[in-house]
Amino acid sequence: MSENGNAVKPPALVVCGLRKDYGDDTVVSDFDFEVADGEFVTLLGSSGSGKTTTLMMVAGLVEPTGGTIEIAGQPVTGVPPQRRNIGMMFQSYALFPHLTVFDNVAFPLKRRRFPKAEISKLVIESLERMQLEGFGHRYPAQLSGGQQQRVALARATAYEPPLLLMDEPLSALDRNLRRSLQDELKRFHRTLRTAILYVTHDQEEALSLSDRVILMTEGRVAQVGTPQEIYQSPRSLFVARFLGESNALKGEVASCKGGEAVVKLRNGQVVGGTCSEPLPAGSQVVVVIRPENLMAEANDADGDGIAISVEEISFLGESVRCRGTFATSEPCTLMVGPDHASELSVGATRRVRWEPSKAVVLPGDT
């Protein structure tokens, strides 16, 4: 989301105080966010987190209970979907099966009453950009999954909308196809620089595609940040658990100064970590460490770090995953490079350490 250097463009999307109630059920509440021009933002959340409802409200397909939405500087609250000038991609692409590829891509242009010559020029350009030359006369059913995605992209971008909405376009596909289509989406975003609001429940997809991720839970924002920020500095246990694996050690604050906290664990040992807010001494906290940030060493009695007993080792190719139990009798997961795997063996006791900067101390005790 870097500044593009040219004249200041309004953000592709500004959402302010968005809210949706279904009867007594609040699906989305107090939701504010922005998508800058050219930015790729993902709404990430499990089902029922309100992410799809939010997308549908931006599209105009669901009416918000409250709040405002602006697309490219234009307020669109109350504007029907066909006049919002957005592009949208759906799960399984929603290509029109009774229309040819050409007519699918021409559909939005015809609805906008472009002149005929202009339509065929734009469609041909759009198909060329997606490397679909010569596919114009085919029907969607005659295309592969990758080609279908490109047709859907061509259709949603032929009229150069300032904002593209994507509703889990890849979630119905198998893993390998998903990977290659993710790469293609990234390439597409890099070349076109259209702002994208993407919805998914797949954290890997969110991390690998987005400039920024908005993690949602129960209709609210859990955390907003770049994929790195959100993965490395989760601001709550929910975020830490939602994104990847993490180890959680309960304890109470011994001291906290300048963003560094010292925590006394349940077995009386004292460990270090970072905290984003001052924590009162004696308060209940959880120390969260990613499995790859744990370093295993021989169990010297005088070394620092915590003892673990190794219970299970699985070789994953590029890394080795080890499950065990901390001396505090909390479960432990670590990932090490295959070179270090020889230091671990089932049944052994080892000592794990971590850089305090790589451990996050979060208030709470669950």
Next chain:
Amino acid sequence: MARKLLWVVAAIVGLISIAPALIVIPYAFSESGFLDFPPGWGGWQWFEKVLDDPTWGEAAMRSLKVALIATGIASVFGTAAAYALVRARPRFSGMIVGLLVLPMVVPIIIFALGSFALGSDLGLVGSIWTLAIAHAALGLPFVLLNVRASLQLVDPSLERAARSLGAGPLSAFGRVTLPLILPGVLSGAVLAFVLSFDEPVVALFLSQDTDPTLPVKLFQTIRLALEPTVAAVSVMLLILGIAGAALWWVTVRFGQRRLRAAAASVPEGV
């Protein structure tokens, strides 16, 4: 052996089901003015008599008009009802379907009596519109059930996609959903048309003796005299019916291809 037996059974069943329709053919070419057996060969005289008598043509036109109006009403409202039931999923949708399908289940004589009672209370008996509306109610279940079945195979996000791409609600329905469910609408409409065109009971109650529909006219003629003209009309209707069945078969075939194509559009792999 068992296979041969099955063939025999099938042949008997087939024969019994079409025999009453086929038996009229020789009588249509009968020599005498009564339905005698054997009919003998009298040439095309009865066909000529039917064609010379304008009341047959008028009755046929009346039936055609009623059937077309009834089909139009049943198609529009049946499609709309199916759309609402599948897409909006109202509460008690099962009950609503049950109610709308009721004319299919209620004995036709009861339905006819009810329409007559209602029609005469409102002073509407004798108008082809009243009859057409009653027939539309009879035909609606066929449209509803056919359209509902094809609508259930159409991905609802197609219409949302159309909306996001710049189509208004009506345009999205007309350009995306309707073409995809058209085979269902058409086959429902064909059934509704046939149902109305040769429906005698309701028509008997709701039309005047002086301007009957074709089935009513047939009934009146049979009651007066068993003339071979009736057989000649039957043969004409038989040919029309076969043509109709062929049309229906074609729309169904066409529909299956459409729906298969739609189902196959779910991506399968690179």
